[in-house]
Amino acid sequence: MSYHAPYPQPTGEPAIIDNAFVEQVRRDMLAFAQLQLRDAALAEDAVQDALTAALTGGQDFAGRSALKTWVFGILRHKIVDLIRQQSRTTPISAFGDDEDSMDQAFDRLFKENAHWQPAHRPAAWGDPEASLRDKHFWAVFDACLTHLPKNTARVFMMREFLELDTGEVCTAAGISTSNCHVILHRARSALRGCLEKSWFLAGERPC
Amino acid sequence: MLSCKDATRRMSEAEDRELALSERLELGMHLAMCRGCRNYQQHLHVLREACRGYRDELTGDEPRAEADSGER
Numbered sequence: 001m002s003y004h005a006p007y008p009q010p011t012g013e014p015a016i017i018d019n020a021f022v023e024q025v026r027r028d029m030l031a032f033a034q035l036q037l038r039d040a041a042l043a044e045d046a047v048q049d050a051l052t053a054a055l056t057g058g059q060d061f062a063g064r065s066a067l068k069t070w071v072f073g074i075l076r077h078k079i080v081d082l083i084r085q086q087s088r089t090t091p092i093s094a095f096g097d098d099e100d101s102m103d104q105a106f107d108r109l110f111k112e113n114a115h116w117q118p119a120h121r122p123a124a125w126g127d128p129e130a131s132l133r134d135k136h137f138w139a140v141f142d143a144c145l146t147h148l149p150k151n152t153a154r155v156f157m158m159r160e161f162l163e164l165d166t167g168e169v170c171t172a173a174g175i176s177t178s179n180c181h182v183i184l185h186r187a188r189s190a191l192r193g194c195l196e197k198s199w200f201l202a203g204e205r206p207c
Numbered sequence: 208m209l210s211c212k213d214a215t216r217r218m219s220e221a222e223d224r225e226l227a228l229s230e231r232l233e234l235g236m237h238l239a240m241c242r243g244c245r246n247y248q249q250h251l252h253v254l255r256e257a258c259r260g261y262r263d264e265l266t267g268d269e270p271r272a273e274a275d276s277g278e279r
Contacts, residue, residue, distance in 0.1 A: 114210030121243035185219035
């Protein structure tokens with residue numbers, strides 16, 4: 001197995017950027033890329049490219065956080081490039097089996113007149129700020145994100161994690177603006193429902 | 208008058224594009240009368256915050272805590 005160290009070995013002075021640090025950054029990058037791309041091999045490529053570019057570029061980093069910011073900046077570009085390339089050959093579709101079942105689940109929240117079913121009317125979420133500080137919440141959130149189907153996830157994550165504006169997201173995904181809105185709405189509804197069921201109301205409903 | 212279903216879609220679009228004045232008014236009127244949709248709106252805001260928080264956790268963005276000791 002030939003494994004090239006993608007970064008120069010630190011020499012001389014005590015390295016703030018040592019192997020352990022790079023390994024940890026690499027893990028974070030992989031998690032980040034995998035969430036967006038939903039393809040382990042693509043995610044691995046994106047991370048490897050970004051790390052190589054960042055660490056062989058001869059930049060001088062003021063410290064760990066500067067390095068991390070820098071490599072994630074590169075990674076974002078790589079991710080969008082990969083999505084753009086793929087959507088050229090295989091356009092992202094707004095409609096498929098997974099999407100159908102998400103839409104059906106959403107439709108079931110409403111009565112025939114398109115107002116809320118009383119049992120599904122959204123209730124206030126108590127103290128969301130406290131949830132955002134709870135590490136168990138993040139595990140649930142990660143599971144909810146992971147549960148999104150691939151195309152929906154890619155569009156949603158470009159918008160919310162990479163913070164591209166809607167126009168850029170639609171262009172990268174190769175879809176119309178209105179399909180973009182449909183997908184984003186669907187993703188938000190699904191995530192909202194997932195968080196409600198798995199976190200905010202979990203175990204709270206008295207019988 | 209917007210249905211709740213339309214209102215959820217419009218709230219989502221409001222996160223992605225600037226709504227026209229008439230769209231905002233229509234949504235505002237609906238929200239004034241509909242607690243379920245006001246809660247939905249709260250949930251969308253929590254969701255966005257959660258996305259930012261989760262992303263920052265992974266990327267290590269610490270908006271203010273980047274004190275580079277020594278400089279200046």
